Amino acid sequence: MKRLKRQVMLYLEVPFAQKELAKQQGARWDPLKKKWYLADPENHDLTLFAAWLPQTTSSLPLEQPGLLDAPLATKESLSLAELLQQVQVKLQAQFSQAIWVRAEIANLSERRGHLYLELSENNDQGQTLASCRAMIWASAAEKMMAQFEKATGSTLKEGQKVLVQVQVNFHEKFGFSLVVQDIDPSFTLGEIEANLIAMRQKLMKEGLYEANKQQMLAGDLFRIAVISPPQAAGLGDFRAEADKLQQLGLCEFVYLHSAFQGEQVLAEMQSAFMAFEAFQQKQPFDALVIIRGGGAKLDLNPLNHYELAKAIALMPIPVLTGIGHERDNTILDEVAHTRFDTPSKVIHGIWQRISQRAKTAIEHWRQIESGAVKRLQKSVSELNQLKQQLEHHQARSLQYWQHQLDPLFARIQARSQQQLGQGRVGLDYLIQQIYRQAYQPIATINLDLTAQHKQVRQLALKALSFYRQQSKQTLGYVLSSGPKTQLQRGFALAKTQDNQPILSVKQAAQLNQFKLEFKDGELSVRPIKPNNNTESV
Known part of the structure; x- marks a missing residue:
């Protein structure tokens, strides 16, 4: 039988946050000892695991077996993958804990529930100082986005400045990136408010903040x-x-x-x-x-x-x-x-202003009309008073001079009778003298009366002309606001076929045809009668 080779295991001290990286490098998990280990460590590049090696093992030479027999160029160099793996280990060791980073979202996209971001930092001139890729895994994206939207009222968008908690990640194939674990919405809102304050102060300094408020809103x-x-x-x-x-x-x-x-x-x-x-x-x-x-x-x-x-x-x-x-x-x-x-309140404010001005115009119209009537009545009354005064003065003046002449005439008559016997020669002369003396005051009085009558008449005619002119001007001003003027302003006048004005929608709806008068002519129209019982034109 072939003898089995005994497997050697090298246990590692891998922090929980770096377990995925250790797994990617080839480490395995021992569920009994609850530790990560390397099977046959001589077949692995221990430089990739230097941060996790036990102290008793870290002093071992990092060269793999067989390197002594390799060419000199191979001994003194690393492959690209080996170099990037060492960078990965160093970064994971240096940034083992998540950190908070301030940045701006330059780009944002979503694939399969994952959110991929490009974070950047720009100077005041808009030049990019730094940028990198970041991602929010689908397992955390939904909850994280819901919390952010609840706090700010909006989802993440390009151009927003954010404060994110990230875990540094480096992969030999995909390069450097950040894994977003949390977002602070108060930072984004704070940036907006700070920007508002800066703009407000700048506008105040330039005297522009209240400039439009100084404009007079037309009546x-x-x-x-x-x-x-x-x-x-x-x-x-x-x-x-x-x-x-x-x-x-x-x-x-x-x-x-x-x-x-x-x-x-x-x-x-x-x-x-x-x-x-x-x-x-x-x-x-x-x-x-x-x-x-x-x-x-x-x-x-x-x-x-x-x-x-x-x-x-x-x-x-x-x-x-x-x-x-x-x-x-x-x-x-x-x-x-x-x-x-709201927009509804804007148009409501405009409605109110136009309505108020219309009510004011109607009230002014009524005041002008009432004032014109009162002024005309007052002028007529004053003319009647002047006429009565003139007639009264004439009657009194005539009566006065009559009283003055009666005694004088009686005295002359008595003197003439006394001198009648003195002779006819002087009688004619005396009679002529008497008549001259009697009628001379009367002629003077008549001249005075004629002059006064003429003056009174001129004053009366002048006053009458003045008030007639004022009445014409007042009536002209009233009439200038009449239908023709309103037609020139863009209004239209609805009339029946016999040129009687139509005063209501109900009256128009009862007609089969009526006329609309514009400033440049008339137009015959027919009302559209709906099927329901609502009266409309």
Whole structure:
């Protein structure tokens, strides 16, 4: 019989964290002694296991049997695999415990449940200082991602700065990598907040933080620009109410689109601003609205960019934002003229402002109308009073001079009778003198009365002309706001076929045909009557 060769085993001191590496190198597990060992150690390169050899064995020569007979070049050199295996052992010995590392996620992908990352570190100029591969095994990925998302409201994404606990890993075939064992979400959130604080301080130092808030929001909002993601739910909520205002001809909305998350946010938002400026130069807007709707805190982080905040601060018109919910906040909200919690609240605020201005205009109209009527009534009353005063003064003046003339006439008559006997020659002369003396005051009084009457008449006509002119101006101002003016502003007037105004939807629905009058002509229309009982046009 052939005699069996006795197997020699060399036991190793392998830490639990390095068991997989020892297994990869060829070590075996002894379940009885609960230790890793090498079977036939003379057939292994002990340099790969130097960190785990017992002290009594570590002094053994590391050359394999038979090396003494090898050529000199082979004795003094290592194969690439042997060199990398020694590097692997050294790295495992040096980094036997997991360590926390700060880095930025440059790339992220998923295969078979495993997450593969490229971690990098960049300087202030954007140059890469270091980078390496990292992975999160599927067994830990689901739990780790759930914890991170619960704390931050977002999943891991490219461009995020993270604090990860990693185990150093080196393989002679696949090279250096890190195995992620834990992620600290508070570090990522802290980086965002620190970035916000730095931008806020810079904008304050440059005098831009409150710049847009100094813009005066127009009392009447006739034209508004809106920037939002094209498919955002918040945009749908906004347009549900905005379209009603536009259909009524009260306010025009021009929609521009941009991404609000991802790497393309800065470029697309700046393009939207450029498009806004082009529209603004052609026909100015009254306000700029930026809306997005709710989202995770980290999803909103791409909006926290200095260039975007500066552009909003320097806008020539007020900027209204409805980017997130009440708990969310971006630097764009801070520098805007007015921040709303949601897109729905933005359009609600616009509705309220337009409605309030309409109510104020109606009240002013009523005040003008009432004032004009009162002023006209007052003018008529004053004219009547002047007429009565003039008639009264004329009557009193006539009565006064009549009382003055009666005694004088009686005195002359008595004197003439006394001198009648003195002769006819002097009688004519005396009569003429008497008549001249009697009628001269009357002529003077008549002249005075005529002058006063003329002056009173001129004053009355002047006052009448003045108040008539004022009334015309007031009525002209009232009439300038009438139907024709409203037609020039873009309104339409609904009329029946016999040109009677239509005052309600119910009245229009009962007609088979009616007319719409615009500023440049009329158009006949037919109402569409729905199948249900709801009255609609």
